[in-house]
Amino acid sequence: MTAESLSAPYTVEFPFERTVGPKIGTFLGGLRDARLYGVRTERGVLCPPLEFDPRTGAETGALVPLVTTGTVTSWTWVPSRPGDPLPHDFAWALIAIDGTIGALFHAVDVGGEFARMSTGMRVCARWRQDRIGGMRDIECFEVVP
């Protein structure tokens, strides 16, 4: 007889509070107010905002308000799990917010219909009612009506 390794249930957490700095902080605060911000660089506006331009290493500039519509540049269809943004199957997608370079990672809701997803489709943010200043203040993106 050989003993089996011991195992126990666990929950993975990030149980810390920290200041996120003026750029990410303003962005997350904007989400709480149902507003989307990007940050200026020499190349264009980045959303989500980073403190430094990953291409050049230069410090990024002022935050600018954005529209909440964009274009899906890439996507992957996944089954819904407990705790996911949607109760039915959905896509995780990279969404190029209008007027920005780069893309934002978030969920896209097409009512659980795989065939409605496509690269290049137009989407807009659906806001959660109770917002706390986090990425989940955007419930998901949905097809532009």
Added chain:
Amino acid sequence: MRDTAVVSYAQSPCLAANRRDDMADILLPVIRAAVDAVGIERDEIDFYASGSHDFFEGRTFAYIESLDAVGAWPPISESHVEMDAAWAFAEAWSWLQLGQGDIALVYGIGRGSLPQDLDQVMPAQLDPYFLAPLRPHRDAVAGLQACAAIDAGLTSEQHMAEIVSRCLASATENPYAQTSGQVSVHDLLAAPYVSSPLRKHDVSPPGDAAAVVVLAAGDAARRLTARPAWVRAVDHRMDTHYPGMRDLTSSGSTRIAAGRAADLAGFAAADVEVAELHTEYSHQEPLLAMALGLNGAEINPSGGPLAGRPATATGLVRIGEAARQILDGRAGRTLAHATNGPALQHNLVCLLEGAA
């Protein structure tokens, strides 16, 4: 640059889940095999470097357990990286370059099967503000990369299935592979998506195994083996983390690392006969082959990660397999690639050569 070579390599069979052995149990016979192959005693080893990750074990400083298989008395010189052991190899190689010793032992150990739910564990490698709070599925970021690669015309679901079929067939010759067999592309394409366009077979199967490489410098290497696998270059580079801020279809960090490695080695990826690539996903093979500039090299004759991905050992296995091609006299020049982070964020390139 100081001549430094892989003189020995060993690994344990990659198992989908090893619930019988702890880290030390898995590692001890592998260390013995690697050390015995070159006939050295433990006290001849000047430096140990290892790679593993607490998040798989679910405990802090979990790797300390693996030191039971090393023997840390009398005190040894030792280091650990919290990532794939290919980076422990990079550290040991640099340490030997500094001339502080002649022989180093590198090991990777991981049990990818231990977490109850990898969907809980894998988001922990993502940034805590923009990505981790959304808790993406474990293969979602790679799914976005595969979608982008297909849209860019670099691969297709058919092509990805052909890669998997070839790798699983190659793995039938590898006694350490976790999975292998003759499978038809048609059958593979009949499977459902796990994170479209990825099917289960497109995702390298996580598992449990250990790998050990012995490195030696100069005359020590020549004394220990007839045909050392000389490490002519190691370089690693990192892309920015956020997947929406980089071109997922061209691995810029791999391209830079390959260029720097070629400068150091005096030969390039285009000159190697065999390349062992850390393909966590099937669609990454064409991306990497392009970024490296491979030119007709045989890719992953061991079956590669698509036939078994032991946590934090898979990159070191690539180096070991690429070295074994030279140690066994089957190839003159080989390449090993290792990756860390989501969707090929961080990439290492190692060039090896047989001639002294």
